[in-house]
Amino acid sequence: MIEIELNHREPRDETRQIAYVTMSGVDTYAFKFQVGNVPISLETDQEVQDHLNSREDEFHLFCLRKTYPGADPWDFQDPEKSDLENFQDWIEAGHKNKILMGEDEETGDPIYDYVVIENHVYAGTHPLRYPPSDEEISDALTYLDVVDKMDYEELKDYIANEVTTLAKARGYMIKLSQAFLALVKLVDSK
Amino acid sequence: MGLADGDLYVSGSILSYQQANRIYQNFRAATVPSALQAGALWSCSADDKLHHQGTSELLEVFTEKTILTWENLLSNSGFGVWSQSDASKGLATITYDTGAKGAGSAPSVGDAIVGGTSGATAKLISYTIASGTWAGGDAAGVLTVGAVSHDFAFVDNEVLTFDGVETAAVNMPDSAVQVGLVQNGGFAAATTGWTAVNCTLASIAGGQVGNCLELTRTGGADQEAYSANMITVIGKIYKASIYVKSGTSGNEAFSFQVKATAHDGSNVAELSGTSSAAWVAYTITFEATTVVTILRINKLTATAGTMLFDEITCYEITPCCTAVDIVAMDGWFRTDTGDIYRQHNDGGTLTKDGSFYSLKLVPGPTGDYIVYPLSYSNAEWCQQFAGRTVTFGCWLKTSKASHARFRLSDSAGTSWSSYHTGGGAWEWIEVTRTIDSSATLFYVRIVGGAGNVDGSTIVYISQPMLIFGSSIGEGNYQPRQGEIIWLEKYILGNTLHALTGQSDKAMTDLNIEADSDGKLPKGCKSLFVYTGVKDSGSAASADYFALRASATEDVGYINSVGGKTNDSRNYYHNWQKCDQNGDVDYEIAASGAGTFDIDVFRYLGIQLN
Numbered sequence: 001m002i003e004i005e006l007n008h009r010e011p012r013d014e015t016r017q018i019a020y021v022t023m024s025g026v027d028t029y030a031f032k033f034q035v036g037n038v039p040i041s042l043e044t045d046q047e048v049q050d051h052l053n054s055r056e057d058e059f060h061l062f063c064l065r066k067t068y069p070g071a072d073p074w075d076f077q078d079p080e081k082s083d084l085e086n087f088q089d090w091i092e093a094g095h096k097n098k099i100l101m102g103e104d105e106e107t108g109d110p111i112y113d114y115v116v117i118e119n120h121v122y123a124g125t126h127p128l129r130y131p132p133s134d135e136e137i138s139d140a141l142t143y144l145d146v147v148d149k150m151d152y153e154e155l156k157d158y159i160a161n162e163v164t165t166l167a168k169a170r171g172y173m174i175k176l177s178q179a180f181l182a183l184v185k186l187v188d189s190k
Numbered sequence: 191m192g193l194a195d196g197d198l199y200v201s202g203s204i205l206s207y208q209q210a211n212r213i214y215q216n217f218r219a220a221t222v223p224s225a226l227q228a229g230a231l232w233s234c235s236a237d238d239k240l241h242h243q244g245t246s247e248l249l250e251v252f253t254e255k256t257i258l259t260w261e262n263l264l265s266n267s268g269f270g271v272w273s274q275s276d277a278s279k280g281l282a283t284i285t286y287d288t289g290a291k292g293a294g295s296a297p298s299v300g301d302a303i304v305g306g307t308s309g310a311t312a313k314l315i316s317y318t319i320a321s322g323t324w325a326g327g328d329a330a331g332v333l334t335v336g337a338v339s340h341d342f343a344f345v346d347n348e349v350l351t352f353d354g355v356e357t358a359a360v361n362m363p364d365s366a367v368q369v370g371l372v373q374n375g376g377f378a379a380a381t382t383g384w385t386a387v388n389c390t391l392a393s394i395a396g397g398q399v400g401n402c403l404e405l406t407r408t409g410g411a412d413q414e415a416y417s418a419n420m421i422t423v424i425g426k427i428y429k430a431s432i433y434v435k436s437g438t439s440g441n442e443a444f445s446f447q448v449k450a451t452a453h454d455g456s457n458v459a460e461l462s463g464t465s466s467a468a469w470v471a472y473t474i475t476f477e478a479t480t481v482v483t484i485l486r487i488n489k490l491t492a493t494a495g496t497m498l499f500d501e502i503t504c505y506e507i508t509p510c511c512t513a514v515d516i517v518a519m520d521g522w523f524r525t526d527t528g529d530i531y532r533q534h535n536d537g538g539t540l541t542k543d544g545s546f547y548s549l550k551l552v553p554g555p556t557g558d559y560i561v562y563p564l565s566y567s568n569a570e571w572c573q574q575f576a577g578r579t580v581t582f583g584c585w586l587k588t589s590k591a592s593h594a595r596f597r598l599s600d601s602a603g604t605s606w607s608s609y610h611t612g613g614g615a616w617e618w619i620e621v622t623r624t625i626d627s628s629a630t631l632f633y634v635r636i637v638g639g640a641g642n643v644d645g646s647t648i649v650y651i652s653q654p655m656l657i658f659g660s661s662i663g664e665g666n667y668q669p670r671q672g673e674i675i676w677l678e679k680y681i682l683g684n685t686l687h688a689l690t691g692q693s694d695k696a697m698t699d700l701n702i703e704a705d706s707d708g709k710l711p712k713g714c715k716s717l718f719v720y721t722g723v724k725d726s727g728s729a730a731s732a733d734y735f736a737l738r739a740s741a742t743e744d745v746g747y748i749n750s751v752g753g754k755t756n757d758s759r760n761y762y763h764n765w766q767k768c769d770q771n772g773d774v775d776y777e778i779a780a781s782g783a784g785t786f787d788i789d790v791f792r793y794l795g796i797q798l799n
Contacts, residue, residue: 012757016691018726018785036726037691037784055783062693062783072696072741079454100741 002060004052006045007032015040019048023063031122033063057084064091066122072097095119159184260657260666263580264562264634265521267654267669269532269549270711270798272509273677274517278311279708280338280429280505281531282370286350286358289322289329294355296324299641300512300529300554303335305360306349308376308399308501310342310369313512313529314352315552316645324356333358334645336531336552337512340429341471342399343503344369345376371420371428372485375502377403385453389413389489394498398433398469402500405489407439416453416486420504422478426534427708430485430504431473436465439495445488446472450480458483459704462490465497475507475684475704508532509708519549520678521563528558528638532708533650542585542616542652544667546712549651553638562654566633575600577627582634583620583662584654586610589646595619596636602626616652618664669798672715676795680720681706686776686791691784697738697775702768706793713772715797720763721749722790727781728754735788736777740769745777759789765797772799 002025009019019035035052042048052059061084065071073090075098081089096114103110150158163180230243289297301314312335322328333350344350348360364374364382373383378400381391388410393401407413422428432446445462449455459476485504489497511517512529524530531550535541541548551560565571580598588594591612598605598621605623625632634656638649653667682688684705703712710717725733732752736745749762768774780786 012726034727034782035784036780036782036786058693059783065694065696079456 006049068117071117262670263656269547271520271675272709273679275509275709276337278337278339279507280340282338284333284369285361287330287361289324289358290327291324292356297352297356298555299643301352304351305344308342310344311339313337337510340431342501343375345378370503370505372504373418377401383418384415387414397500402498404496406496411492413489416484420483422483429475429507432502433469433471433500434465435469435498437496437498439493443490447486448476449484449486451482453484453486477701477704523564524560525558527554545653551638551649553641557639559635559637562634567631572629572632575625575632576629579624581622581662582656585616585652587616587650589614593639594649598623600626600629600632622660673798681709681793683791686788690787692778692786693780693783695778697777700774700776702773713799714768715799716765716767718765718795720792720794722759722761723749724757724759724787725751725781726757726785729756731781733781734779737766737774739767
C-alpha cells in the first residue's frame with residue numbers, strides 16, 4: 001500500500017494542472033514527483049487528492065520503473081494481470097531483461113541471455129523546495145514562538161526529528177542532514 | 191568507318207549496329223572457325239557459350255551471363271508512397287436491393303455514395319446486378335466501394351444515394367456479415383453478433399446514430415463485450431472505429447482492443463480512455479497478424495451501471511485519391527475524374543509478381559489517366575531528355591480490349607504504345623521515343639478509356655520503368671535503389687502525434703505502415719522524422735523521446751528536453767533507420783506521471799529499400 005500526499009498544485013494549460021506529491025511506501029523512503037495531467041476541472045485539494053488516489057497503481061508502477069531504469073519485462077506480460085502486477089513479478093523474479101541472442105543452428109530455437117537491471121535510488125522529479133503558500137509561511141513564523149520556548153533537550157530532539165524527516169525525503173539531503181547532526185553534537189558537547 | 195567481311199579491324203573504330211550484326215552472323219557458328227587469331231571471341235550456337243582463343247592456343251569458355259541494368263528514371267515506381275491520400279480509405283462490398291434510377295438512369299463509376307441514416311460515405315468502383323433493373327426500381331446485387339469513411343457503419347435497410355440521384359437500400363441483416371468486417375456495429379435493433387462477459391448487452395435509443403449498445407455491469411472488476419470473428423488477411427492494414435459515451439456509471443475508464451484469433455487472445459492494438467457525457471470517436475489502425483481478428487470493448491471498473499458504445503466499424507484500408515483534383519501518389523498526378531487506389535499484394539492476381547503493390551486505376555465515364563512527373567514542363571526536367579532515346583514499359587492488366595495503353599509525349603508529338611489486348615492477364619508493353627531536341631515538356635501518361643460499372647474497365651498497373659535506351663524487356667524492371675522520397679505533404683503519426691500526458695514508456699514497437707494509415711509502404715529503409723516535445727518537469731530531469739531500429743541497436747534519434755525550462759517545447763528532425771520489417775521502436779522518459787507531451791510527430795521523408 002502506498003501513500004500519495006498532495007503537496008502543491010498549479011495550472012499547466014487550459015485543460016490540465018500539475019500536482020506535486022510526496023509518495024511513500026514504494027521503497028524504504030519517501031520521494032517527491034509530479035503528476036502533469038490532472039484535469040483542470042478538479043477545483044479543490046480534496047478532489048485532486050481523490051483523483052490521485054484513484055491512480056495509485058499507475059504511480060506505483062511509474063516509480064518502480066524509475067527505480068529500475070532500462071527495465072524491459074517483455075516476457076512478463078500475463079494478460080490476466082495488471083501492468084503493475086506483471087512488473088512486480090519481474091522484480092521478484094530477479095529483475096532481469098531477457099535478451100534474444102540468436103538462434104540454435106541445429107534446431108532453429110531462439111537463444112536468450114539475461115541482463116540484471118540494478119536497483120537505483122529514485123530521488124524524485126522536482127526540486128525539494130517549491131514556493132510555499134502564505135499559510136505555510138504564517139505557520140512557520142508562528143512556530144518560531146514554540147521553538148523559542150524549548151529547553152535544550154527539547155531543541156535537540158526537535159532538530160534530530162526534522163533532520164531525519166529530511167533524510168528520508170531526498171537521498172542527497174543526507175549530507176546536509178549529517179551536517180545538522182554534527183552541529184547538534186557540537187552544541188551538545190559545549 | 192565501315193567494315194566489310196574480311197576486313198582487318200582498325201584499332202579505335204566504333205562499330206555500328208549493322209557492323210556488329212555482321213560480326214554476329216560471321217562469328218556465331220556451331221563449329222570452331224579456322225585460322226582464328228589469338229584474342230578472338232566467338233559465340234557457339236551449339237552450346238550457347240562464349241569462347242575465347244588464348245595466345246598459347248588455350249581455349250577458355252565462358253558461361254556466365256551479365257544482365258545489363260538501367261536506372262529507372264521514375265520516382266515512386268512501386269506506388270508505395272501516398273502522402274496526399276484521401277482521409278477515407280476503407281474498402282468494402284455492400285449487398286443492396288431496391289435499386290432505383292430516381293431522376294437518373296443507373297449509378298456510374300466514381301459516384302459518391304452517402305448512407306441516409308448513418309451518413310457513411312464511399313466511392314463506387316463497380317457493381318453487379320443479380321436481379322431486377324434500376325429503371326424498374328428493383329435492382330439487387332453487390333456494390334464494390336472504396337474511400338469508405340470509417341467513422342460510421344452502413345446498416346441494414348439504410349437508403350444509399352448515388353451522386354444524389356439514384357438510390358438503393360443496404361440488404362445486409364444483422365445476422366450476416368456486415369459492410370466492412372464488423373457484424374452489427376450500428377446496433378440498429380439488436381446486439382446480434384456481440385458477446386457479453388460480466389455484463390448484459392442491449393440495443394437502446396440515444397446513440398450517435400439511431401440506437402446504440404448499452405453495456406450493463408453484472409459483476410467483476412471489469413466488463414467486456416466482443417465482436418463476432420472478423421476474417422482478416424495477414425499483413426493488410428485495417429482501421430477500427432468506435433464511439434463511446436458515459437452511461438449511469440459515470441465517466442469511467444474503458445479500452446478498445448483488437449484481438450488476435452480469440453477475444454482473450456493477444457493484443458494486436460489497443461487504445462484506452464475515459465468515457466464522457468458526450469459521444470466521442472476513437473480509432474485504431476493496425477496490421478492484421480492472424481486470419482481471425484476480434485474487436486473487444488472493456489468497461490474497466492467495478493462500478494455498477496452502464497456504459498454506451500456505437501458505430502463500431504472495421505474496414506481494410508488502402509491509400510487512394512478520389513477527390514475532384516489531380517492529387518495522386520507522390521511524384522505523379524491524375525485527371526480529376528478518375529479514382530486511383532493502391533492495390534495490396536495478393537500473390538500475382540491484381541498485383542504482378544515483382545512488386546508488392548500495384549496501382550488500380552478506375553476510369554470515370556469519359557476515361558482517365560495518370561501522368562509522370564508533376565514537373566513535366568520544367569526546363570531542368572525536359573532538358574535531360576532532349577534529343578535522347580527513351581523507353582517506357584510497364585505491366586498492364588484489364589478486361590477490355592482497346593482500352594488501356596500509354597504514351598510518351600514531348601512538345602513535338604506523341605508516341606503511343608499498343609493497347610492491352612483486354613484478355614484480363616498481365617501484359618508487358620513498351621514504347622520508345624526519341625525526345626525532341628527542343629522539347630519544352632516531356633511526360634509519361636498511362637490511359638484508361640471510358641469506365642464501365644461492371645468492373646471490366648479497371649486498369650491495374652505495375653512496375654513502370656522509364657530508361658535511357660531503346661529496350662527494357664519483360665522481367666527487367668527495377669525500382670530506384672535506395673530511393674529517398676521527400677513527402678509532398680507531411681504525414682502525422684497516428685500513435686504519437688498530439689499524444690499528451692505521458693509517463694515513462696519502455697521501448698515499444700511502432701508499425702510504420704499502420705501508423706501512417708498506409709500512406710507509407712511496408713519495408714521502409716529509414717524515416718525522416720520531425721518531433722516537438724515538452725515536459726512539465728524538464729528543468730530538473732533528463733527527459734526525452736527516442737527512436738531505435740530494433741532491440742539489438744542503439745538509439746538513433748533522440749529529442750531531449752532535459753534541462754530546458756519546464757514545459758518548454760523542443761523541436762528536432764533527423765533520419766532514423768528502420769528494422770528489417772520497416773518499423774522502429776520508440777521510448778519516452780518523463781519527469782513524472784503524465785508530464786510528457788509529444789505535441790508534434792510528423793513523417794517528412796522516407797528511404798525505400
